[in-house]
Amino acid sequence: MSIMSIVAKKEFRDGVRDKRALLSAFFFPLSAPLFIYFLLNAVIEMSQVDETVSVPIYGADAAPGLIAYLTEAGIEVDDRDSQTLDPQTLDDVKSQVANQTLDFALMIPEDFQDTMTSYRPPDLLIVSDSSRNDVAAQVGQLRRVLNQYNQELISLRLIARGVSPKVTIGARPISIDVASDQKRTANVLNFIPIYVLMAAFVAGLGIAIDGTAGERERKSLEPLLINPIRPIDIIFGKWFASGTFALLGMLATLVLCVVAMFALPIEEIGLSFEISTKQALALLMVSLPVPYIAASLQILLGLFAKSFKDAQSYIGILVILPMVPVIIRQFMPFVTEPWMAGIPIFAQSVLMMDVLAGSGYSFLSLGVALISGFVASALLCLVAARLLTTERMIQS
Amino acid sequence: MIEANGLKKSFGEIEAVSDVSFTAQDGRVTGLLGPNGAGKSTTLRMIYGLLKPDAGAIRINGTDVHSDPLPAKSQLGVLPDGHGLYARLTAREHLLYFGELHGLDQASREARAQSLIDQLDMSGIADRKVEGFSQGERMKVCLGRALIHSPRNVVLDEPTNGLDVASTRKVREMINRLRDEGLTVLFSSHLMHEVSRLCDDIVIINQGKVIASGTPDEIRSQGGNDQLEDAFLNLLEASI
Numbered sequence: 001m002s003i004m005s006i007v008a009k010k011e012f013r014d015g016v017r018d019k020r021a022l023l024s025a026f027f028f029p030l031s032a033p034l035f036i037y038f039l040l041n042a043v044i045e046m047s048q049v050d051e052t053v054s055v056p057i058y059g060a061d062a063a064p065g066l067i068a069y070l071t072e073a074g075i076e077v078d079d080r081d082s083q084t085l086d087p088q089t090l091d092d093v094k095s096q097v098a099n100q101t102l103d104f105a106l107m108i109p110e111d112f113q114d115t116m117t118s119y120r121p122p123d124l125l126i127v128s129d130s131s132r133n134d135v136a137a138q139v140g141q142l143r144r145v146l147n148q149y150n151q152e153l154i155s156l157r158l159i160a161r162g163v164s165p166k167v168t169i170g171a172r173p174i175s176i177d178v179a180s181d182q183k184r185t186a187n188v189l190n191f192i193p194i195y196v197l198m199a200a201f202v203a204g205l206g207i208a209i210d211g212t213a214g215e216r217e218r219k220s221l222e223p224l225l226i227n228p229i230r231p232i233d234i235i236f237g238k239w240f241a242s243g244t245f246a247l248l249g250m251l252a253t254l255v256l257c258v259v260a261m262f263a264l265p266i267e268e269i270g271l272s273f274e275i276s277t278k279q280a281l282a283l284l285m286v287s288l289p290v291p292y293i294a295a296s297l298q299i300l301l302g303l304f305a306k307s308f309k310d311a312q313s314y315i316g317i318l319v320i321l322p323m324v325p326v327i328i329r330q331f332m333p334f335v336t337e338p339w340m341a342g343i344p345i346f347a348q349s350v351l352m353m354d355v356l357a358g359s360g361y362s363f364l365s366l367g368v369a370l371i372s373g374f375v376a377s378a379l380l381c382l383v384a385a386r387l388l389t390t391e392r393m394i395q396s
Numbered sequence: 397m398i399e400a401n402g403l404k405k406s407f408g409e410i411e412a413v414s415d416v417s418f419t420a421q422d423g424r425v426t427g428l429l430g431p432n433g434a435g436k437s438t439t440l441r442m443i444y445g446l447l448k449p450d451a452g453a454i455r456i457n458g459t460d461v462h463s464d465p466l467p468a469k470s471q472l473g474v475l476p477d478g479h480g481l482y483a484r485l486t487a488r489e490h491l492l493y494f495g496e497l498h499g500l501d502q503a504s505r506e507a508r509a510q511s512l513i514d515q516l517d518m519s520g521i522a523d524r525k526v527e528g529f530s531q532g533e534r535m536k537v538c539l540g541r542a543l544i545h546s547p548r549n550v551v552l553d554e555p556t557n558g559l560d561v562a563s564t565r566k567v568r569e570m571i572n573r574l575r576d577e578g579l580t581v582l583f584s585s586h587l588m589h590e591v592s593r594l595c596d597d598i599v600i601i602n603q604g605k606v607i608a609s610g611t612p613d614e615i616r617s618q619g620g621n622d623q624l625e626d627a628f629l630n631l632l633e634a635s636i
Contacts, residue, residue, distance in 0.1 A: 006496045010485075017484040017525075220480030223541065226444050227497045228469035394446055394478070395407075 003229045007237025008244075011211050015245055021206030029199040029249040033256035036191055040264050046134055052076045053138045058093065059085050059108040066108065066149065073145045085109050090125070097127050103135045104128035106142065189273075190326055192257045193352040196250055197322030197345075200290040201298075203249020205315065208242040208295055212302030213311035222394045231388040235381050239295050243377075246291030254287060282355045285366045289373025290322070290348050296380035303387050325349040341365040344376040397422055397580055398443060398549055402452035405438055412438040414604040417452075420582040420597070422548070425575050427595035428584040429628065435604040436584040437477050440553050443582070444474045456549055470498060473547030475555055479538050483527040487518060487537045490526065491544050498545035505544065512540045515573070517566065532563030539570060550574055552583035556590060568594060592624045600631055607635040 015021065054076040060067050067077055085107055096102035107125035109115070115122040124146060128139045155165035215221040224234065261273045275283075298315050305311035325346050328334075336354055341347045347369035354360035387393070403416040413435040420426035428436050441447040443454050445461045445468065454461040459468040481490060488509055495505030513522045516536045521529065526537055535555070542550065552571070556564045571594055574581050585591050591598055592612055599609040608618050608631045619627025 003497065006493070010482075010493050013489075014482055014484050215480070218480040218483075219478030220482060222446065222476045222478040223474070223480065223494075223538070224497075225446055226469065226472070226474045226476060227494065228466040229497055230466070391407075391447055394441070 003233035004237040004240065007234055008241040011207060011238055011241035012244070014210070015207035015241065018206065018210070021210070025203045025206050025245065026249055026252070028202045029253040030256065032195045032199070032253060033260045036195070036257065037260040037263060040260075040266075044265060044269050046137065053141045054078050055138075055142055056080050056102060056105045057108065058089065058105060059110060059112070062110050062112040063108045066112070069149050070145060073148070075142065075145055080105070090127075093127050097129055100129070100132075103132075104139050104142075189261070189356045190330070190353060192254075192261075192356060193349055194323050194326050195257060196254045196287060196352065197290055197349055198319055199253035200246050200250040200287070201294045201319045201322065202246075204242040204244075204246030204291060204295050205298055205312075207245050208238070208298035209302045209305075209308055209311045209315060211238040211242065212299050213305035214302075214308050216303075216305075216393065217307045225388070225394070230385075232382070232385040235299065235385040235388060239292070239299055239377070239381050239384075242299065243292035243295035246294055247288070250287060250291050254283065276358075279355055279358065282361065282363070282366055283352065285363075285370055286348055286351045286355055286361075289344070289370055289377065293344050293373050293377045293380075294318070296377040296384065300380050300384040300387070303384055303393070321345050322349045326353065329353065336360050336365070338365060338368075341368040342372045344369075344373045348373065397455075397457055398426075398551070398582055399455045400439070400443060400452070401454070403439060403442055403449045403454070404451040405435075405442060405447060405449050412604055413442070413449075416601060416604070416606050418599045418606060418609055420549075420580050422580050423575060423578045424596040425571060425581040425583070425594050426597045426599060427591035428582065428599050428601065429588065429591045430584075430586065430601040431632065432586055434586075434601045436586075436601060437553055438604075439601070440551055440582075440584055441476075444472055444476070444551055445469055446476075470545065471548055473542040473545065473550045475538055475542045475550075475552040477553045479534055481526045481529075481534060481537055484525055486523050486525050487529075487533075487540070488513065488522045490537050491540045494541040495544040500545060508544055508546065509540070512543060516540055516570070531558050532560060532566070535559055535563060535567065539567070543574075547579070549580040550582070552581070554584055554586070556585070556587075588625045588628050600628065602632055602635050605635070607631055 052074055055070070056078045057067070058080045060077060060079045060081070071077060090107065093102065093105050093107065097104060105127045107127065109122055112122045126139065126142065126146075128135065130136070154168060158165045158168070215224065225231070258275060264273075266273055297318055301315050301318070302311045305314070322345055326349055329350070336350050340350055347365075351361050351366060351369055398420040400419075401417050403413050404411075405413040416435065416439050418426070418428075428439065430436050438447060442449045443456075443461065445465050448462055454468075456468045456471045459471065461468040485493070491509040491512060492505055495508060500508065513519055516539060518533070518536050518540070521533055526534065529537070539555070542552075555567050555571070559567065568590075571581055571583065575596075583594075595612065597609070597611060598615050600607050600615070608615055610618065612624055615631070616622055616624060616627045619630040621627040621630055
């Protein structure tokens with residue numbers, strides 16, 4: 001067996017036995033998709049309006065016409081039967097909404113009918129708490145129905161005077177959305193590249209640090225270097241073990257994220273999620289080098305640190321690297337250019353978004369990203385091997 | 397045989413070793429003796445190839461350590477200054493890992509590991525993870541992994557440092573056995589009584605220079621005292 005695989009095998013065995021590191025390595029990959037599932041599920045549920053919105057209404061008796069309209073529009077009237085809408089009742093309702101014993105309320109003034117017939121606009125009070133996301137959809141629904149009611153009322157009044165209701169419309173804005181369902185879904189899916197790439201940086205971290213800063217700290221590096229083996233074999237062995245660990249963590253995250261997306265009822269918010277065989281292949285291709293790049297970066301930096309803690313504190317920061325392009329894209333959208341495939345990490349982050357969106361990538365760019373990723377990783381390993389031969393490695 | 401010739405080594409402004417030459421012969425125990433900070437560890441690290449001398453050369457059985465590192469290193473068994481072990485591996489796994497790194501095939505490294513486990517009296521702990529081992533037990537593992545490839549030359553950096561009486565005795569027995577097998581044993585110590593007990597040849601270094609060398613009798617006459625310890629101190633004082 002080659003020295004590289006001997007070292008890799010030992011590092012792997014050591015890593016698997018390190019229960020605490022194992023837990024922290026795989027806690028993130030396994031928990032992130034679950035977290036995402038429950039979060040998105042809650043978002044979807046909130047954005048859906050129940051068939052019938054039940055609205056607590058005060059002073060319903062004053063406006064039978066309006067109530068009939070609301071009922072017809074599918075709003076369930078929860079009659080609170082208050083004859084007089086005095087300031088006292090208003091304050092009561094406000095405080096009930098504020099302390100959340102009441103979700104929201106519609107308040108109709110007693111003189112609704114009289115004001116109406118004298119062509120003065122009556123005030124319809126919607127008492128709600130705009131900081132509550134869970135009732136926003138219901139309040140919105142109520143508001144839409146009231147607007148419709150208003151429009152119809154205006155139209156009827158104009159028609160009664162022989163005026164076409166169209167005069168009230170200046171210009172009509174019409175939006176044409178060219179985004180496919182899948183593309184719009186990709187917007188929601190931006191979390192997948194972030195989590196998957198983060199997992200690649202997290203899962204192998206412990207084993208990478210243990211094999212570098214850890215070896216120095218426990219003074220086992222000197223006995224290792226005394227053996228008649230080349231430093232490059234030691235580094236590649238450690239790189240392969242840590243990279244493969246990270247790969248497993250990353251694949252677990254990827255698969256779980258995809259499973260979570262399939263399990264979510266996203267079609268209910270007008271989105272669709274599907275993954276073709278081509279996309280699945282592309283996803284694997286684009287993500288494959290990331291754990292190995294992460295491993296080589298962590299090993300190189302780990303050699304500079306004298307202790308495990310020391311290394312952990314600043315190598316952990318590397319985790320944000322793959323998030324940068326995703327965040328940039330959120331605020332400054334850009335189209336993937338061919339040259340971007342040549343920049344490791346950046347390429348993977350950007351291409352993964354494109355693959356999930358189902359457009360903007362080619363197998364050529366994926367291939368370039370794959371090769372440049374592994375080349376960069378190998379170069380970092382060479383630098384690390386060089387560093388390993390320097391005398392500072394064994395000086396404490 | 398280990399030959400060191402005109403070794404020099406500086407770290408920045410500090411000259412750790414300025415002139416060290418000696419030969420450690422087969423079938424003899426050579427002790428590198430000197431006070432703390434004399435340059436013993438630096439000298440040994442140059443010998444086992446982790447530090448590159450600024451001047452001078454080291455040969456292991458005729459092979460130059462720095463122009464031909466891998467063949468030279470494979471003839472060396474080293475107990476370095478750092479006694480680090482992998483907490484989650486067993487004692488036996490340590491020996492097997494290092495045997496594998498030395499290119500031993502499975503059958504021979506397993507046989508050799510078992511024979512070292514017997515020799516070092518560690519059958520009771522061989523298959524336990526080394527986490528929680530005592531100093532003496534750790535030293536046995538370190539010795540075992542240094543000897544797994546049956547080297548012809550053994551370098552031990554302060555092998556009894558921090559050990560209790562029983563473990564120290566074990567290490568001494570091991571050193572004697574290696575000599576009896578005809579190996580070259582080079583070890584460093586700052587304890588005169590230890591060196592006087594074990595060594596066939598003594599090399600005394602102070603402030604990076606060899607100030608005396610020879611058999612214990614020769615050292616006694618050079619230092620002008622029948623007591624080796626007094627002779628050593630006389631030589632140290634004379635060198636300053």
